[in-house]
Amino acid sequence: DGGITQSPKYLFRKEGQNVTLSCEQNLNHDAMYWYRQDPGQGLRLIYYSQIVNDFQKGDIAEGYSVSREKKESFPLTVTSAQKNPTAFYLCASSIHRGNQPQHFGDGTRLSIL
């Protein structure tokens, strides 16, 4: 959706390095989400946030961290503790928590150098 911007489109991580993926939305949505998608697989929830300054772990939060200091922004940091970070990362937002359509950004493809 034009209202959700993810950057960069491609990212390379060196061993031991932390990298941050950006997600910005101008839809005035309360809830935001981060998913990981491995090749040929479905979506797995990493973290989600229902409101500013609050976020919860999803199914695969280990090795990742997030912040939600502004309603429009929900950056994801892939830490060096995530030993297999190569994947397609998707950010999404919805009007409010649950029971609502989620709108996705174009994704960031992360690879290890």
Next chain:
Amino acid sequence: GENVEQHPSTLSVQEGDSAVIKCTYSDSASNYFPWYKQELGKRPQLIIDIRSNVGEKKDQRIAVTLNKTAKHFSLHITETQPEDSAVYFCALSVRDSNYQLIWGAGTKLIIKP
């Protein structure tokens, strides 16, 4: 926790024929059921959704049916066209998971010319 089973994992149909993808679930409290289409390397896009107070919803060539008693919902695509080739994901919203979306594993739909 809740699990969504999606079948088949791959579906190949002749152009012009119909395609049906089915998802089954176990939590009777589920009340929101979206379907997403994801083309290769792109973001998932919502194509249709249904809530538990209706049994069927149509949008041109696409329809979704919901059987709450049997706990399954299906995506129907009629008069398939080459541009329908993609991976389709079902999802549902579960109260016990704070109304987050639980995703199916996806169905790769191939339209044969």
